[in-house]
Amino acid sequence: MDYTQERVATLHDYGDAHPDAPTERATVVVPMTEREYGGLAPESVLSTLETLDVGRVVVPLRASAEKAGAFAEWLASFDLPLDVLWCNGPRVADLLDEHDLNGDAGKGRDIWLALGVAADADFLAVHDADTKTYSPRDVPKLLHPLNSGFDFVKGYYARVENQRLYGRLFRLCYEPLVDALDARNDEPILDYLGAFRYALAGECAMTGEVARSIRVPRTWGLEVGTLGEAYDAAGFDGTAQADLGRYEHDHRAVSGPSGLSDMSAGVVAALLRACEEHGVDVDYDTLPERYRETARRYVRGYAADAAFNGLDYDAADERAQVETYADAVRPPDGDDRLPAWADTALSPDAVREAAAADLDAVDS
Template sequence: MEYVQARVATLHDFADPLPPAPTGHTAVVVPMTEREHGRQAADRVFRTLERLAPARVVVPLRAPAERVPRIREWLSTYDLTLDLLWCDGPRVGDLLADAGLDGDRGKGRDVWLGLGPATEEEFVVVHDADTTTYDESFVRRLLFPLTRGYAFSKGYYARVEDDRLYGRLFRLFYVPLVRALLDGTPHPYLRYLDAFRYALAGEFAATADTARRIQAPRKWGLEVGTLGDAFDVAGFDATAQVDLGTYEHDHRAVDGSAGLSEMSRSVGETLLRSVVERGVDVDFDTLPERYRATATTLVDQYALDAGFNGMEFDREHEREQVKRYAAAVQEPTSPDDRLPAWADAPVAAEAVTDAATADVEAVVDATQAEAPGRDDD
């Protein structure tokens, strides 16, 4: 246990706190894909939210049409004021296309869709649905700083499970990349990025005004993109990070379309674009080598830490991951895919909600009409 304050206010789990929080004025955004449907972790999340009784729960859902009816039926079993936003419906797609917002789909786009209606409440909390250790302290802890004048709150926790160190994308990519950049220039934005104990955590809370000013990247760069906007809106003085204690959820493979290597490209693109946009002079010719050197040193430090705690640690495997991630350390060249802040969006949040609701009703009606044994005479 430690009690060190970072450059942003850092709240520690000294005594398993369950602080008071304005849950009755809060919307909780829980992005889901079809894989979370019916799983024990997701059930735990929604059962816990029942006890918290937030003003509303918004579930942006990415799933094929044939899975939507069963997922809606499952979500209806929870005693919650819950808005199901099917992100892949035709009406939502047409609405975004007409507003010039069509493009790649991903977690960032889903969360952005959920933030629109969520900001009708005073406070917004965002977290995933795959947390096996979820309890009501998560939402309360994230909200607590917002009742004390802070505008943005980020969760953190140690990714230690089964006698192993996880959080590989953060440990082996984000941290060494930010440190390599910071060694080159002590820019305030880089110091801000370096202040977070787990910058790639998906759990955050914000005032509605702050949430309306988030320009969400469409894919895996969401967490880094959120920090960039938080720096602009809240800065050091109005940002807090909160210890969420024990935290366990699904692990990803390094390879594959949703693997860590693919995620590193999205995270790296978003991070480096945000750095350049804020006036940091980056030497991209030397940055990959500086990143690898910093990451290699960290691998040795992690190996020592794991050995100290009697944990398993595959040093060579971690070094190999560093080599894979180094491919993502390059000057951003792809088009900026960020969605506009809701404060400036060319589409109304209510219109998105209405379109998503109509899409869900249409696919449910179609499923019922095709059900065996239906007599339409």
Template sequence: MEYVQERIATLHDLTGAAPDAPTGRSAVVVPMTDREYAGRAAERVLSTLADVDPERVVVALRAPPERVRPFREWLDGFDFDADLLWCNGPAVESLLADRGLEGDHGKGRDVWLALGVAAAGSEFVAVHDADAKSYAPTHVPRLLAPLAADYSFSKGYYARVENDRLYGRLYRLFVAPLLRSLDDAHDDPVLDYLDAFRYPLAGEFAMTADLARSVRAQPSWGLEIGTLGETFDRVGFEGSAQVDLDVHEHDHRAVSGSDGLSGMAEHVGAALFRVLEDQGVAVDYDAVRERYREVGAAMVDQYAADAGFNDLAFDRAAEREQVRTYADAISTPGPDRRLPAWTDAPLAADEVVAAAERALESAPDAADGVALDD
């Protein structure tokens, strides 16, 4: 057990106490894809969320047309009323294209849509994924509790340990050594801010509705890092907190492939370097890439020692290979594809709701022979 504070307020689970939280004044956003349909982790998350009883639940769904109606029927079986946003529904896509927001698709855009809808009707908004096998009824209240204590932003952190192994590879082997490498080369407050978060890639966070309406969003896997860049600008160290969510067991991804960790690293890296570009930090990418390889290799040795200390399995060669793979993601961020803050967006939340409802009404029945748990 430890109780070390970071540059931001760090709230530990020291006693198992249930903190006071504004749950009844909060909306919970849950981004999902059709692959979570009827999965055990998603079943646990949604069943537990019914016991948490927030003011509102907004499920941001990305799914092909033939899977939407069965998904909606499955969602209706839980003991709460959820607002279902079919984020890639034809009417929603048409609305966004009409307003010049067609851009990249992905989790970030889905969360951005849901944040606008949730913040329009609730004082606070919490966001969390639906793939946590270890989801507990304390998670949402813990995320929200700092907001009742005058913080504007709260992020979860946790250990990724499962099947007698260390996980959290994209953070451990890419983001953490990259931040350390950048900090070696630059003395800038934004790097201190990013490094103060113990798990900056956590999908669990909460913010005031005012803040939710004022942040820009990366449209894909760079959402979490991009959001931290926005909160640094708007509320800084003093307005930010992080909360202990214990140990998390999540779905795992392969390293290779566009949907694997290497593809995600490209989005995360681009989002991180966009944050630095916003703050005027001039990065020497070749030098940082070389330094990252050195730091990453040293951190693999540290993780190996930690795994051995805890009698966990550890594949040092595979982890070193991942460091070499992720180094390719260290490059200029490319075009700025961020979605605008809702305060500046060329559409309103009620238009998104109306378009999502039209999309749901037009969704076809599931195609013959299509199994939702393929």
């Protein structure tokens, strides 16, 4: 436990923090895919939200036509002011086509659609549904700073379970890559990106104005891309991070479809794109090796931390992951970000109506 501050305001939980928060003025966005249907973790998350006085809950749902109707019925069984936004129905796809916004579908696109629908609220909180340690204090912790003059809030937490350190993509990819870039550049964006204690957390909150102003990557670069946008929308003075304690999530394999290797490509691309846009001179010829050297130092530090706490730690495996992530350290390809809602002619009401009609057609 510590009480130090970072370049952004850092709000600590010293034991039982449960701050007052404007939950009744907030919309909570909880993205789900069909794999969450009836699961214990999402059921716990939704049951906990039932105990909070939230203004609205929006679930952007990515599911097949065969599963969407039953999923929506299950969600309706919770005593919540809940809207289901089926993100991959045919009418939604046609609507996006009309505005040249269709394309790759992923968590980022789902959340972008939900931000448009939910941005009429004063405040928004966004969090995942696979959290096994979800607490009724989490949403108030994320929202409280917004009622105190901040515009964007990031959650952070410890990824320690089963006697092991997790959060590997953050520890072994993001963190050392930002460090390697910062060693040769003094652009403020790197101070901002390096200030977050868990930059890849899916938990964040923002004002409705910020939600309307940010561009959102479609897939794996979501969390990092959002930070790059928050730097412009909120800056150092308008940003806070809140201690959400200790979180247990589902874990991914390093290789294979949707594994950490695939995710690292999106994370690195979003990070480097944000850096390039904010004046960082990225030397791509030397960056992969500088990243490797920095990451090996991080491995030594995490090995010492694990030993200090009596945790299991496989340093060789972590070094092998560094080599895997190093393959992603290259110039980013084309920009896949969706535009800020303030800059598009697409109507959030039209999205809401199309998604509802798609669900009605499945149910009928």
